[in-house]
Amino acid sequence: EPEVTQTPSHQVTQMGQEVILRCVPISNHLYFYWYRQILGQKVEFLVSFYNNEISEKSEIFDDQFSVERPDGSNFTLKIRSTKLEDSAMYFCASHTLPAKNIQYFGAGTRLSVL
C-alpha cells in the first residue's frame, strides 16, 4: 500500500538554527498538509498546499515557516530560526480527489529544539 514518508524520524537542533523537514507524499496526491503535535496537546493544522501554492495556513504558520514542493515528489517544511516552543511532532499528510477528504499521514518527525 502506498504511504507518506517523512524524514528524519527525529531531528535535534539548537535554538535559532534552521531546520527542514521532508515528506514524500503519495505519488498521485494533489493536496499536501503539515500538522504538528506538541507533547500532550492536540494535533494542530499548520498549512495546506495545492497547485504549488499555499491554500490555507493557521495562525501558527508565521513568517518563520515556509513550505515548498521543490521537485514534484518532495514536500518540505522549513523553520527559519527555531524556538524552544517549536519542539513537537510534525506530521505530513496528503490526499487526492475524488477520495473526498481522506488524508494519509506519515509517521511524523519529532523535532527537539534545545
Next chain:
Amino acid sequence: AQSVTQPDIHITVSEGASLELRCNYSYGATPYLFWYVQSPGQGLQLLLKYFSGDTLVQGIKGFEAEFKRSQSSFNLRKPSVHWSDAAEYFCAVGGDNDYKLSFGAGTTVTVRA
C-alpha cells in the same frame, strides 16, 4: 469554528472486553468525521470515516462508529479488544470545502491481560 472534544484522556480495558471512545464535535456545516489510530512510532492510520448516509460506519480492525447529529457525537466502538488495540485514538472533523482536519486531544487506550 470547528472543534473536537475527546473527553477521555486515558482508558484501560481488559482484553476481550468492549471499548467505547467518545467524540463530540462542533462544525458549522455538514461534517466529515474520522477516527485515526496511532501506535507508538507509527503515523496516523485511518480507522473509519463518515461522510453521509448510514450513520453506523464500519472500519478496519473490527471498529465501528455511530454518527449522531442530535448529540454532535461520533463515538468509536469495538465489541472485543485485542492487546494490539493498545494505541492512541484521534477523532477528527473536516468538511466538503474545508479540507483541513481539526483533531481532538486523543484518547490513550491501554489493554490489560
